[in-house]
Amino acid sequence: MKRIAMTDYRKYTIEDFLTDALFRAWVLTGDTQAETFWQHWLVANPDRSERVQEARALLLAMAEKKQTLSDPELDQIVEATLGKLNRETAPPTARPLYLVLARMAAAVLLVAGLGWLVYRFPTADSLNAISTRSSSSETRVERRNDTDRPMTVLLGDKSTVILQPGSRLSFGSTLEKASNRVVYLDGDAFFDVVKDPARPFFVYSNQLITRVLGTSFRVVAYAREQQASVSVLTGKVAVFAKEDLEKMAIRPGAGQLVLLPNEQVTFSQNKARFTKSRVQGLAKLYHPPRFSFDETPVTDVFTALEKEYGIDIEYEPEKIHGYLLTATFSEMSLHDELDLICRIIKGTYHIEEGRVIIETDQQLPAEDANHSRNPTL
Incomplete structure (x- = not known):
């Protein structure tokens, strides 16, 4: 070969x-x-x-x-x-x-x-x-951020993407089941990827491919621009140019550049060249929002999360009627926040095409609803 x-x-x-x-x-x-x-x-x-x-x-x-x-x-x-x-x-x-x-x-x-x-x-x-067998006809999901503030995209494997204004992300509707988790980016996004060594995560962007197992990193790659960059907050990523795919098939690792925390690589398309450097301040750019709730109906909590993260949360209001929440969410990921809320309402959640679906089989009894249930975290 x-x-x-x-x-x-x-x-x-x-x-x-x-x-x-x-x-x-x-x-x-x-x-x-x-x-x-x-x-x-x-x-x-x-x-x-x-x-x-x-x-x-x-x-x-x-x-x-x-x-x-x-x-x-x-x-x-x-x-x-x-x-x-x-x-x-x-x-x-x-x-x-x-x-x-x-x-x-x-x-x-x-x-x-x-x-x-x-x-x-x-x-x-x-x-x-x-x-x-290798059909690419799978239903694809696209998320575009046409707002003036960052938008959070939740993936089915519970990875999180913070999509900046003017950016778009697409991925397969069954990404969480695929042997290789693959997403396409046009723009600027921060990724927090759930670790799964058996199923690598790939970001295709402009002329760059970023491969990770589980880490957090930023990719800036607009299709209309000649430069793209990848910077790492935690973990380790491998970056290589699309044109080097064939080299990697013959000699694994050929043409790729490995980045560690606080390292960045810039790729110049017209020169086909990588430039590696140090970078600081990523953690400040992507600081989790802080929420404080005091006897707040869970329906209002979900509304606050939808507004802050730019996501859709679907649930049956009658099944969570009467639940009040007193809690402070600080330094927590959206997934952790959803996990805690679902534990309180005795429910679960999953992701479908970027939407959060809340499921709960138990409705708050009428006598409890009259007095309201008010968990404190």
């Missing part, structure tokens, strides 16, 4: 993918480094996903055999298939997947007639599995 020159895969046709060594290593052998590269490449290039999936399905279909094909055998099949496809007038990327596979099948069966391959065409179920 050696490669000397960087390859512009965005310009690849389906035929190009079929003969590419790195692509074949991913599809046919499950090579870990190749799989990591293509997963990241697909995330960074969602508009090329359909073309990649068609090529992947073709290659899997051609390689399907009771015994493993040798590279020379597979090369012969691919070459014969490409000869058949290239004689078609329509461009490969314009063909529906089923039509491409049908034409490919004809070419492979022709080769099989010469004794090179015992070919079995995939069933409808297996075709569907192939075409959706």
